[in-house]
Amino acid sequence: MSLRHALLGLLAAAPASGYELTKQFEMSLGNAWGARHSQIYPELRRLAEEGLLEAGDEGARGRKEYTITPDGRAELRRWLVDTEPDRSARNEPLLRVFFLWVLPDEEAAAYLDKEAASYRTHLEALDEIDRTAPWGRSPVARMFRISLEEGRRWATTMAEWAEWAAGEIRSGRSAAELEGMS
């Protein structure tokens, strides 16, 4: 279960409330893993029961802040170092491309144009984060920047690929003609 380790990872940087953690899943982390508040709150409670987190007193508006414990840090480290990442990714936009052949060429190409535009928009959003984020000298900030660069390279590659693919379809090349071209 990646959710608990994502929560431990976020809380390893700084204590936070369930609400704040939910926002982080919506923002930066959302590109790699998704979670709603309805999943986050019960998981935080469980992690606290297991001693990996410590729950603070209730603040304004019932806010509860969770802090990671030494056991929590150890578990996070164990996950990173001793377990193999699950490489079975889930990506619906990618899935759709396999089936685009059911559409007439021009519709398929138009679909890929839209995909390309979406990746370009995403790239602009990442560039904006890059420009406006408060970059510090901490290891956390350095790794965040490296993650951001990963996102930027990925979005750039996907945009270029979608543009290329739309062109291939419009040029009407058959699979046979494509052979030995890449």
Add this chain to the structure above:
Amino acid sequence: MSLRHALLGLLAAAPASGYELTKQFEMSLGNAWGARHSQIYPELRRLAEEGLLEAGDEGARGRKEYTITPDGRAELRRWLVDTEPDRSARNEPLLRVFFLWVLPDEEAAAYLDKEAASYRTHLEALDEIDRTAPWGRSPVARMFRISLEEGRRWATTMAEWAEWAAGEIRSGRSAAELEGMS
């Protein structure tokens, strides 16, 4: 639910059994979406009940072949054209990178080396598919090749990124020093 549309998409190309569809999820499709036979068999039954597929007679060893119906093709088209793709991807290797800062620099860099190697291996597997797949002139083959190219560009970008990231960490640059470099 993407699973049903993935099944419709595969069956739009050719009739197949649940067993064969399971193999396709393990192979090519697995890079974009995963599904086990225990999820596939009941879903095929449901799709047949709804009239989107038609189940053939039982063949050798109880094999059942499903064929897509016109309603099934219409639903596949509707999904591709009229619905927005869910862009909330799930990717555990990406998630881990956000938290690599908890490791000492050399351990984090070693982790990224391993990631890079994994992407290079994946790329080789895709190249092997490229070399050995029976490329035809059909729209299906053309789109499969375009999907394969997507995977190759993605794997190449990720490998290059991981190698760059390991270098950045080993060079000991702080986040502040990284600024204005990209």
Add this chain to the structure above:
DNA sequence: AATTGCATGTAAATTGTTACATGATTTT
């Protein structure tokens, strides 16, 4: 005074994984 945002939770339904269970056919 009303709206928006902060803040937490639960319940029901759906989706997905792991484990259990069986049997025929082909290959070694």
Add this chain to the structure above:
DNA sequence: AAAATCATGTAACAATTTACATGCAATT
């Protein structure tokens, strides 16, 4: 004759989403 592969299914469990539900605090 044994092992591997083909082939299908169900049950229990875990993860995730959607919907329901509440209330305080700050802004307009």
